[in-house]
Amino acid sequence: MRREFKLPDVGEGLTEAEIVRWHVKPGDAVKVNQIVVEIETAKSIVELPIPWTGVVADLMAEEGQTVDVGVPIIAVDTDEAAPSGGTASAPRGAALADDMVPAPPAEGAVEPGVHGSPAPKEERQAVLVGYGVKTGAAKRRPRKHPPTSPGTAAGPARLAVLAKPPVRKLAKDLGVDLTMIKGTGPQGSITRDDVHAAAGAVRAAQAVPEPVEAVRQAAPGVREERIPVKGVRKMTAQAMVASAFTAPHVTEFLQVDATATMDAVRRLREMPDFAGLKVSPLLLVAKAVLVAARRHPMINSVWDEQAQEIVVKHYVNLGIAAATPRGLIVPNIKDAHALSLPELARALNELTETARAGKTQPAEMSGGTFTITNVGVFGVDTGTPIINPGESAILAFGQVRDMPWVVDGELAVRKVTTLALSFDHRLIDGELGSLFLRDVGAMLEDPLRMLAWA
Amino acid sequence: MTDASRGADAPPELVQLLTPEGERVEHPDYDIDLTPEEVRSLYRDLVLVRRVDLEAVALQRHGELGIWASLLGQEAAQIGSGRALTDADMAFPTYREHGVAWCRGVDPVKLLGLFRGVNHGGWDPAEHNFHLYTIVIGSQNLHAVGYAMGIQRDGTNSAAIVYFGDGASSQGDVNESFVWASVFNAPIVFFCQNNQWAISEPIEKQSRIPLYRRAAGFGFPGIRVDGNDVFACLAVTRKALEDARSGQGPTLIEAFTYRMGAHTTTDDPTRYRVASELEAWKLKDPIERVKSYLFKNELADQAFFDSIDAEAEDLGADLRKRCTEMPDPDPMEIFEHVYALPHSLIEEERKAFAAYLEGFQS
Numbered sequence: 001m002r003r004e005f006k007l008p009d010v011g012e013g014l015t016e017a018e019i020v021r022w023h024v025k026p027g028d029a030v031k032v033n034q035i036v037v038e039i040e041t042a043k044s045i046v047e048l049p050i051p052w053t054g055v056v057a058d059l060m061a062e063e064g065q066t067v068d069v070g071v072p073i074i075a076v077d078t079d080e081a082a083p084s085g086g087t088a089s090a091p092r093g094a095a096l097a098d099d100m101v102p103a104p105p106a107e108g109a110v111e112p113g114v115h116g117s118p119a120p121k122e123e124r125q126a127v128l129v130g131y132g133v134k135t136g137a138a139k140r141r142p143r144k145h146p147p148t149s150p151g152t153a154a155g156p157a158r159l160a161v162l163a164k165p166p167v168r169k170l171a172k173d174l175g176v177d178l179t180m181i182k183g184t185g186p187q188g189s190i191t192r193d194d195v196h197a198a199a200g201a202v203r204a205a206q207a208v209p210e211p212v213e214a215v216r217q218a219a220p221g222v223r224e225e226r227i228p229v230k231g232v233r234k235m236t237a238q239a240m241v242a243s244a245f246t247a248p249h250v251t252e253f254l255q256v257d258a259t260a261t262m263d264a265v266r267r268l269r270e271m272p273d274f275a276g277l278k279v280s281p282l283l284l285v286a287k288a289v290l291v292a293a294r295r296h297p298m299i300n301s302v303w304d305e306q307a308q309e310i311v312v313k314h315y316v317n318l319g320i321a322a323a324t325p326r327g328l329i330v331p332n333i334k335d336a337h338a339l340s341l342p343e344l345a346r347a348l349n350e351l352t353e354t355a356r357a358g359k360t361q362p363a364e365m366s367g368g369t370f371t372i373t374n375v376g377v378f379g380v381d382t383g384t385p386i387i388n389p390g391e392s393a394i395l396a397f398g399q400v401r402d403m404p405w406v407v408d409g410e411l412a413v414r415k416v417t418t419l420a421l422s423f424d425h426r427l428i429d430g431e432l433g434s435l436f437l438r439d440v441g442a443m444l445e446d447p448l449r450m451l452a453w454a
Numbered sequence: 455m456t457d458a459s460r461g462a463d464a465p466p467e468l469v470q471l472l473t474p475e476g477e478r479v480e481h482p483d484y485d486i487d488l489t490p491e492e493v494r495s496l497y498r499d500l501v502l503v504r505r506v507d508l509e510a511v512a513l514q515r516h517g518e519l520g521i522w523a524s525l526l527g528q529e530a531a532q533i534g535s536g537r538a539l540t541d542a543d544m545a546f547p548t549y550r551e552h553g554v555a556w557c558r559g560v561d562p563v564k565l566l567g568l569f570r571g572v573n574h575g576g577w578d579p580a581e582h583n584f585h586l587y588t589i590v591i592g593s594q595n596l597h598a599v600g601y602a603m604g605i606q607r608d609g610t611n612s613a614a615i616v617y618f619g620d621g622a623s624s625q626g627d628v629n630e631s632f633v634w635a636s637v638f639n640a641p642i643v644f645f646c647q648n649n650q651w652a653i654s655e656p657i658e659k660q661s662r663i664p665l666y667r668r669a670a671g672f673g674f675p676g677i678r679v680d681g682n683d684v685f686a687c688l689a690v691t692r693k694a695l696e697d698a699r700s701g702q703g704p705t706l707i708e709a710f711t712y713r714m715g716a717h718t719t720t721d722d723p724t725r726y727r728v729a730s731e732l733e734a735w736k737l738k739d740p741i742e743r744v745k746s747y748l749f750k751n752e753l754a755d756q757a758f759f760d761s762i763d764a765e766a767e768d769l770g771a772d773l774r775k776r777c778t779e780m781p782d783p784d785p786m787e788i789f790e791h792v793y794a795l796p797h798s799l800i801e802e803e804r805k806a807f808a809a810y811l812e813g814f815q816s
Contacts, residue, residue, distance in 0.1 A: 006517065007517075008514075008515065008516060009517065010514070010515060010720075012720050032774070033509075044721075045722070046515070048515050048516075050516075362722075363724050363727070363728055
C-alpha cells in the first residue's frame, strides 16, 4: 500500500523546514530507518529516516523548498497489504496533525463557534516557548448547552495592559506603545501578531522603501516587493552591522604586478605534487597572507572589549568568503599556518566544494582569525571589505588583468591586480597595516620572497 | 589541552579494568571476576540498549516522539552501574538512563510514553525500584538522599543510587544533597556520568578540578572510573553500594565518558564541538572493547555476535510497532496519581471535569 511520510517536527515546536537534499529518487528501494532526506530547520540540519520498507513512489517536495510540518514530502509503496475494511492505521504523526484539524460538523449539528468560540481554522498549532498558542486554532466540539457559569457577563474594567513579557520586549524593540493597541488574545491580552500589525502600520506611515537584493521578474503592475529577512541573509546582516559599528575600519589599497605570480601558478599546476588539485592565484595570495601574518602577528589578533585585552593568535584559521546558493558564508581553514602548499591547495578545494554544495557546518565557520575575500571572481578591481566579526583584518583580492605598467623605465603590458586591506584601527595602526599589505604585495610581485620570509 | 584531545589521555587516577583495545588490566583496589556467561550477558545488554536508543532517535525523526535524549556512548556506565544493583536497591534516574531502566526490567516501550506525550512516566517506580525520569536538572538527588535516609531509618539492607551529569554537578540541589548525605551518613551512591558536555557547555566551564575530587570537600570518598569500561563501572559501583549498605556512607563515582550524540534530538552538536573530538572518543567505544575481549579470548564466536545483532533488530522493530500502537490517554487519567489515598478535593474536581466533558457532543 502507498504511505505518505509527513514532515515531522524534529525540534520542539518548529513549524517548517527546508528540504536540503534528497538521498533517494522515485523507483529506489528503501529500508526502515534508511536516511532519505536532509532538512534544515531553524535549529539545525537533520537527516530524516523513513519508517517503512518499500519503493519510493514520489518525492513531493523539491530541494530548496520550505515545507510546513505535517505536509507529506515523500510517498512509499510498502509491501504491507492495505488493511481490510475501515481506515488504515495512520502513523502517529498523521494522527497528531489530524487531531488539530476540526472534523466537519455532523449533519444538523450546531455550527462550531456558535457559543462564543471563534470558528477554528485549518492550521497546525505549534507552541514555542514564550510565544503562547495562536488564538482561534484550537479544536472545539460544539457544546450541548451554552455555558452557564455565573458572573461572566462583564469582566472587571481593564486596569492595565495585558501582555506576556516576550511580547512586551518585542513591542519595546519595535517602538510600539502597548497602551495604543487593542489586544486580540485571551482576556484581551496583546499578542505578538498585534504588535507586529501595529509596527507594520507605523512602518507603512513612514514609507521607507526597502532594497530588493535580487533582480526578479516582477509581475506587471508590481512596483515593490517585500522579502522576509531570514536565514543566512539575517545572519550576514547582523554580523556586518556588529562589525561595522564596533570596529573602526580603515582600508588601504595597493596595485601589484602579479605577472610572476601567474607564472608561478602555471608552473605549480604542472608539478606532480599538485596533480588533481586546482591551483589558482588565490592559493598564492593565501600563502602570502600566512607568511606575512607570521612576520606581523598583530594582524592576526583580536580586540577583547570585555577583558580590555588584545588576544594575539599564534595560529591562523584562514577564512575564505564564499558566495553560495544560500548566501555569503565564510568557512575557514583551521591551522592554515601549519599546512604545506599542496595541503593548503587541497584544503581550499575542499572548502569551496563544501560551500558550493551548501554543506558547510557551523563549526567550520567559527573561530576564524583572518579572512580573504576574492572579489576578483566577480570581475571587479577592489572594494572596501568589512571585517568578519571576531577578527581584525580582511584582504580583498581583485581581478588580475592586463594593464600598462612601467618596468625598468619602459611601458609594458603586465598582469596587474589590486589588493585592499581593511583593518581594525583600535589595535592595528596605519604603519602595521601598511607593512602587512606591502609584504603581501611584494610576495605576489616576486613569489620567491615567500621562501625567503617563510 | 586542545579540544581534540579532551579526555583522550586517560588520567592516572582513572579506574580501568578493560582497555579500549579489549585488554584486561589489573587494579590494586578494584577487581572483578566474571564468568564468560556474565561477560556475554553484559555485551548483550550493551548492544540491545544501544539499539533501543537508536530506534527511539529514529522514531523521533519519524514524528512519533516529541523529543528523545540519546545515551549513545554512555552504555557501559549505565549497564555497569545498573547491573551492580540488587533488587532491593532504589535507583533515581535523569531522563537519559535508558540503560539503567533496562537493567531494572522496565519494558523499553514504557520509556517512550513520556516522550510521546501519552503519560507522565509510564511505569510503577515501586515495581521496578526505578524512579520516574526527572527532567529538572539535579532535583532527583534530593529525592534520592531523602529515600536513602528512609532506608537508614527502616534499617533495611539496601542502598539508593542517583544518576546525574557533569552539568548537574553545578546545581544547588546536587550540592545540598551532598551535604545531607554526608552529615547523615546516608546509604547512597552518587553516580555522575561526566559526558564532557552540559548541552553546549564544556566540562572546563563546570569545574577547575576533576569532579570526583569534590566529594572530599563534603567528607566522603570520590572515585573516577572509566565510564566506557563496563567491567570497571560494575566493580566500582558494586563496592560503593556495599559500602553504603554496610553503614560506610555515601560515595561519589565520576564515570568519565562521552556523549557521542546530540544532547537531545533538538540539539545540533556540530555548532559547538569539533568533529575530531568525537572521532577520538569513537576509538574508546564501550561496546567494541567488550566485543574485542570476547573475541580475542575465544569466549564468543561470530554466531554469538550475529545472534545478538539479530535480537537487536527484532527488538527495534518490536519497539517501533508498539510505540505507534500506544493508546492516547483518557482525559480522566489526570486525576489518577495525584494522591495515594482518596482525597475530597480531587474527587470534587474529578466530578466537575467529568460533567464538563459530558457537556460536549461526542
